[in-house]
Amino acid sequence: MVTREENGTVLARQKEKLKPPPMYQVLLLNDDYTPMEFVVAIIQEYFNKDRETATQIMLKVHRDGKGLCGVYPKDIASTKVELVLTHARKAGHPLQCVMEEA
Numbered sequence: 001m002v003t004r005e006e007n008g009t010v011l012a013r014q015k016e017k018l019k020p021p022p023m024y025q026v027l028l029l030n031d032d033y034t035p036m037e038f039v040v041a042i043i044q045e046y047f048n049k050d051r052e053t054a055t056q057i058m059l060k061v062h063r064d065g066k067g068l069c070g071v072y073p074k075d076i077a078s079t080k081v082e083l084v085l086t087h088a089r090k091a092g093h094p095l096q097c098v099m100e101e102a
């Protein structure tokens with residue numbers, strides 16, 4: 001950005017630094033009711049993972065209580081959480097999906 005006096009003299013040149021947007025992790029949380037195959041299908045559909053990767057994430061959710069599905073800007077992460085929750089509820093499963101700042 002260039003700052004000028006009224007007579008047109010350039011006073012200083014300032015660089016504008018844009019910060020990248022904050023990123024958010026989208027996580028699936030374990031429960032005792034949602035079938036593993038359903039979780040794999042959700043990961044494949046909403047997070048574009050191949051079957052092998054989706055299975056590994058599902059096993060992490062099962063063993064550790066949560067699993068990372070992806071890292072996105074806030075609006076995309078929020079949309080993915082809502083899509084997963086809506087799909088799970090329509091299918092009658094209590095699967096939880098959350099986002100937290102990375």
